[in-house]
Amino acid sequence: MKLAEQIVEQLQAAGVRRIYGIVGDSLNPIVDAVRRTGGAARGGIDWIHVRHEEAAAFAAGSYSLATGELGVCAASCGPGNTHLIQGLYDSHRNGAKVLALASHIPSRQIGSHYFQETHPEQIFAECSGYCEMANSAEQGAVILHHALQSTLGGHGVSVLVVPGDVTME
Numbered sequence: 001m002k003l004a005e006q007i008v009e010q011l012q013a014a015g016v017r018r019i020y021g022i023v024g025d026s027l028n029p030i031v032d033a034v035r036r037t038g039g040a041a042r043g044g045i046d047w048i049h050v051r052h053e054e055a056a057a058f059a060a061g062s063y064s065l066a067t068g069e070l071g072v073c074a075a076s077c078g079p080g081n082t083h084l085i086q087g088l089y090d091s092h093r094n095g096a097k098v099l100a101l102a103s104h105i106p107s108r109q110i111g112s113h114y115f116q117e118t119h120p121e122q123i124f125a126e127c128s129g130y131c132e133m134a135n136s137a138e139q140g141a142v143i144l145h146h147a148l149q150s151t152l153g154g155h156g157v158s159v160l161v162v163p164g165d166v167t168m169e
Contacts (some may be wrong), residue, residue: 002029002033002137002167002168002169003029003134003137003140003141003162003166003167003168003169004029004030004032004033004167004168005033005036006137006140006141006144007030007033007101007140007141007144007160007162007167008030008033008034008036008037008045010141010144010145010148011045011072011099012037012043012044012045014070014148014152015069015070016045016070016072017040017045017046018040018045018046018047018048018063018072019034019045019046019047019048019072019073019074019101020048020050020055020056020057020059020060020063020071020072020073020074021047021048021049021050021053021056021073021074021075021101022049022050022051022052022053022056022075022076022080023047023049024076024080025076025077025080025103025164026076026077026103026104026105026106026163026164026167027074027075027076027077027080027101027103027164028164029164029167029168030074030101030103030162030167031047031074034046034047035047052083053073053075053080053081053083053084054083054084054085054086054087055087056073056074056075056084056087057073057083057084057085057086057087057088057090057091057098057100058086058087058090059071059073059087060072060073060087060091060096060098060099060100061087061088061090061091061094061096061098062096064091064096064097064098065091065094065095065096068097069097070097070098070099070148070151070152071091071096071097071098071099072098072099072100072101073087073098073099073100073101074100074101074102074103075100075101075102075103076103077103077104077105077116077118077164078105078115078116078117078118079116079118080103081100081102081103081104081118081120081123081161082118082120082123084100084102084124085123085124085127088100088124088127088128088157088159089126089127091156091157092127092128092129092156092157095154095156096157097151097152097154098151098157098158099147099148099151099157099158099159099160100124100128100157100158100159100160101160101162102120102124102159102160102161102162103161103162103163103164103167104120104133104161104162104163104164105117105163105164106163106164106165107135107163107165107166108165110163120133120159120161121133121161124157124159124161127157128156128157128158128159129150129151129155129156129157129158130146130147130150130151130155130156130157130158130159131158131159131161132146132147132159132160132161133161133162133163134160134161134162134163134166135166136166136169137166137169140160140162140166140167143160144160147159147160
């Protein structure tokens with residue numbers, strides 16, 4: 001099973017019914033795995049499209065605060081995931097249970113000044129209680145588990161950084 005499918009399966013097991021975000025680029029394998037769940041009406045997860053990534057983070061935080069459940073947002077690499085920051089700061093300070101899926105550039109390009117390269121682990125460190133990057137599918141499943149435990153345990157926002165190519169492993 002590919003990491004994208006493992007992520008979606010673990011989110012379903014955690015009771016997630018929706019993910020807020022914008023489809024595109026390095027995030028596509030996860031979005032496709034969500035699509036294959038058939039949506040919440042069929043026991044899967046709905047993809048809730050927003051106009052801006054910032055709205056995705058605020059929506060996930062608002063959902064969590066209103067329901068007490070886990071809110072999930074997602075964004076693609078580079079500027080896409082950096083737009084999550086305002087909503088993640090808000091969620092972290094308000095105690096919302098939020099998981100952010102921050103897609104990243106191809107793993108072999110990290111550190112090469114690749115187009116749209118950022119350093120999400122550093123960017124999100126201050127607005128989260130847990131932030132790690134998956135370097136392989138095996139590691140990704142483990143750190144997703146830790147991310148869920150952290151945010152559901154009341155330690156603030158969790159961020160899972162995943163290079164697009166790793167989600168396809």
